[in-house]
Amino acid sequence: MENLIDAFFNIDIMRQAAPLLLKGAWVTLQLCAVVILLGLFGGLGLALLASSRSALLRLPSFVFIDIFRAVPPLILLILICAGLPFMGIRVPPFAAVCIAFLLNNSAYFAEIFRSGIKAIPKGQMEAARATGLSPAQAQAWVILPQAIRNVLPDLLSNVVEIVKLTSIASVVSLSELLYSANMARAVTYNSSPLVMAAGLYLLLLWPLVRVISRFQRGLSISH
Amino acid sequence: MDFLDAFLNPEIIATYLRPMVRAVWVTIWISVLVVISGLALGALLAGLRAYQKRWLSWPIVLFADLMRALPPLVLMLILFFGLPSIGIILADWFVLYLILTLVLAAFVEEIFWATMTSLPRGQWEAGAATGLSFLQVLVHVIFPQALRMNIPPLVNRSLTISKMTAYGSVIGVKEIVSVAGSAQAFSGSATPLTMAALAYLIIFFPAMLLSRYIEDRFHYEH
Amino acid sequence: MTAAQPLPTLEITALEKRFGETQVLRSIDLKVRNGELVFVIGPSGSGKSTMLRCCNRLEEPTSGAIHVNGKPMLGIPRRDLDRMRLQVGMVFQGFFLYPHLSALKNVTLAQRKALGRPRAEAEARALEMLDKVGLKHKADAMPSELSGGQQQRVAIARALALDPKVMLFDEPTSALDPELVGSVLKVMRDLRELGMTMIVVSHEMQFAREAADRVVFMDGGVIVEEGPPEEIFGNPKSDRLKAFLSRVSGEAA
Numbered sequence: 244m245e246n247l248i249d250a251f252f253n254i255d256i257m258r259q260a261a262p263l264l265l266k267g268a269w270v271t272l273q274l275c276a277v278v279i280l281l282g283l284f285g286g287l288g289l290a291l292l293a294s295s296r297s298a299l300l301r302l303p304s305f306v307f308i309d310i311f312r313a314v315p316p317l318i319l320l321i322l323i324c325a326g327l328p329f330m331g332i333r334v335p336p337f338a339a340v341c342i343a344f345l346l347n348n349s350a351y352f353a354e355i356f357r358s359g360i361k362a363i364p365k366g367q368m369e370a371a372r373a374t375g376l377s378p379a380q381a382q383a384w385v386i387l388p389q390a391i392r393n394v395l396p397d398l399l400s401n402v403v404e405i406v407k408l409t410s411i412a413s414v415v416s417l418s419e420l421l422y423s424a425n426m427a428r429a430v431t432y433n434s435s436p437l438v439m440a441a442g443l444y445l446l447l448l449w450p451l452v453r454v455i456s457r458f459q460r461g462l463s464i465s466h
Numbered sequence: 467m468d469f470l471d472a473f474l475n476p477e478i479i480a481t482y483l484r485p486m487v488r489a490v491w492v493t494i495w496i497s498v499l500v501v502i503s504g505l506a507l508g509a510l511l512a513g514l515r516a517y518q519k520r521w522l523s524w525p526i527v528l529f530a531d532l533m534r535a536l537p538p539l540v541l542m543l544i545l546f547f548g549l550p551s552i553g554i555i556l557a558d559w560f561v562l563y564l565i566l567t568l569v570l571a572a573f574v575e576e577i578f579w580a581t582m583t584s585l586p587r588g589q590w591e592a593g594a595a596t597g598l599s600f601l602q603v604l605v606h607v608i609f610p611q612a613l614r615m616n617i618p619p620l621v622n623r624s625l626t627i628s629k630m631t632a633y634g635s636v637i638g639v640k641e642i643v644s645v646a647g648s649a650q651a652f653s654g655s656a657t658p659l660t661m662a663a664l665a666y667l668i669i670f671f672p673a674m675l676l677s678r679y680i681e682d683r684f685h686y687e688h
Numbered sequence: 689m690t691a692a693q694p695l696p697t698l699e700i701t702a703l704e705k706r707f708g709e710t711q712v713l714r715s716i717d718l719k720v721r722n723g724e725l726v727f728v729i730g731p732s733g734s735g736k737s738t739m740l741r742c743c744n745r746l747e748e749p750t751s752g753a754i755h756v757n758g759k760p761m762l763g764i765p766r767r768d769l770d771r772m773r774l775q776v777g778m779v780f781q782g783f784f785l786y787p788h789l790s791a792l793k794n795v796t797l798a799q800r801k802a803l804g805r806p807r808a809e810a811e812a813r814a815l816e817m818l819d820k821v822g823l824k825h826k827a828d829a830m831p832s833e834l835s836g837g838q839q840q841r842v843a844i845a846r847a848l849a850l851d852p853k854v855m856l857f858d859e860p861t862s863a864l865d866p867e868l869v870g871s872v873l874k875v876m877r878d879l880r881e882l883g884m885t886m887i888v889v890s891h892e893m894q895f896a897r898e899a900a901d902r903v904v905f906m907d908g909g910v911i912v913e914e915g916p917p918e919e920i921f922g923n924p925k926s927d928r929l930k931a932f933l934s935r936v937s938g939e940a941a
Binding site for chain 1: 534537540541552553576629636642646656659660662667669670671
């Protein structure tokens with residue numbers, strides 16, 4: 244028992260590692276803010292293309308969405324960081340993570356937005372067009388607000404997934420939360436910093452996970 | 467020319483094709499195991515929760531919350547580096563398998579539970595009225611419906627978590643990313659990385675199309 | 689067209705509509721005068737809804753011409769089409785209120801975005817129209833808080849607020865519980881008193897009898913017979929109309 248506490252919950256080591264971890268947590272927060280925004284806008288754009296009536300716009304966006312949902316973000320990230328230098332392009336880790344996440348997240352967000360748009364009854368578009376709104380206006384003021392409200396739980400759970408996913412940035416040595424914790428583990432030969440990092444992730448994500456559970460229950464009852 | 471040489475060099479493809487194919491099998495096997503045991507464990511947990519005993523529900527909810535809120539990579543590192551210091555040594559692939567299974571089970575449990583609470587009371591009562599035991603109602607009436615209603619989210623979640631086998635590279639499992647990574651380091655070419663990306667495309671692109679087809683068939687009822 | 693004849697508010701000329709192999713409308717000609725209420729009856733699948741939906745191009749006609757106040761609806765750029773659609777109000781069977789907006793916002797949206805009216809003006813106009821359909825007190829209600837009849841009346845106000853030249857009603861009461869039909873018909877009757885030009889596709893024969901200036905009977909994608917209601921209902925000429933009327937009165941009895 245003492246052994247266990249010493250290996251995973253060593254207070255002294257946690258105290259030592261705290262400044263480093265907090266710095267890492269700050270990087271994680273910044274990273275989240277950037278990649279979530281990028282993903283949301285990229286996804287919305289893609290979803291609009293994928294919902295378009297022109298096959299010329301629709302098809303490439305579907306291919307894009309499916310390719311980047313099929314390839315794990317980790318391999319994308321490694322390709323960008325380790326592959327691009329072979330072409331003489333050197334990308335700083337933060338930018339590399341942003342690019343990889345943009346590709347991956349917008350594909351996921353696009354699927355969510357698209358299913359929301361698809362679920363809006365056709366009559367809504369017709370009613371809007373019949374009152375003289377242009378297709379873009381109808382999309383912006385009638386379809387999207389409803390679609391977004393309907394998929395809010397899915398958007399939220401994707402946000403949680405993205406926050407968790409930022410931990411893969413540690414693989415390309417971006418000093419975010421997990422990277423810092425793993426550094427501290429390597430230096431102290433003790434896993435307590437990792438447990439502490441887990442605690443910080445929990446602090447951030449547990450409330451969101453609770454909200455999502457509540458959401459799912461509320462929705463399913465109204466079905 | 468430069469591009470092809472760096473990213474799709476035929477010689478390097480030939481050299482590393484065998485190990486890559488082996489790595490693909492490792493990825494597929496672990497994925498399949500994870501999906502089977504994750505679905506089973508998740509269903510089991512949801513079933514236990516249905517008994518509505520506080521001492522059972524509480525730990526299950528806690529487990530599901532933790533597994534959904536914590537990054538799997540963090541969990542894997544804690545197990546992989548932490549357990550040996552208290553004398554437990556697990557194989558790298560087993561750590562990967564275990565964590566992904568637990569994470570999938572947590573999501574499956576939540577999906578099933580949400581459906582079970584939303585099924586009309588009459589479903590439970592009709593089962594009971596025809597003389598089925600609680601367990602029989604669960605297995606023969608409730609689960610089949612929960613499964614059918616949730617095929618799209620279950621398929622999507624299973625695919626997402628299968629792709630997380632790539633995290634195995636961080637703790638040395640000889641799956642696609644890890645083999646491609648060392649091949650890249652040895653050969654000094656990005657070609658193995660391209661091969662890895664293509665391997666994932668070959669495995670998961672059809673799966674994506676399949677999930678899209680399933681989603682269209684089992685269309686969301688909003 | 690001679691100078692003595694005023695321009696029809698809505699003119700449909702040789703309208704054809706095909707869905708793939710199926711010919712839904714064939715050579716439809718219809719002129720609706722200013723202030724006239726034209727009632728369209730016919731069995732389901734006769735093409736009456738499709739004709740209505742062609743009038744503001746929710747359905748794309750295969751050939752023919754449609755003019756509103758002498759201006760063409762077909763073969764015009766999209767921007768002009770949006771402007772022309774403002775002149776043609778439409779009321780749907782399924783209401784299609786925007787569920788995320790209050791009654792008032794439902795009525796102001798197109799006024800502001802499509803007509804470019806300032807907010808205050810749009811809201812004043814919306815309240816005026818909601819008053820006209822008897823729902824001024826529900827301005828802040830969300831659609832989900834309104835009954836079907838109330839939703840349909842808000843939908844009518846939404847179309848009216850854009851000052852259309854003609855109003856199209858596509859089975860406006862078919863989705864309503866019987867006890868709510870009256871309130872919607874009353875609004876339509878009031879509109880007629882005020883001189884609104886209207887085309888109504890509906891099964892409310894009683895309403896047609898008392899309110900219509902002219903009744904058009906469609907079957908198989910053509911106009912079979914048209915005339916004043918007393919002619920159509922009292923003295924039907926074609927066998928198809930006779931059969932239709934006896935079937936409908938049989939159902940009603």
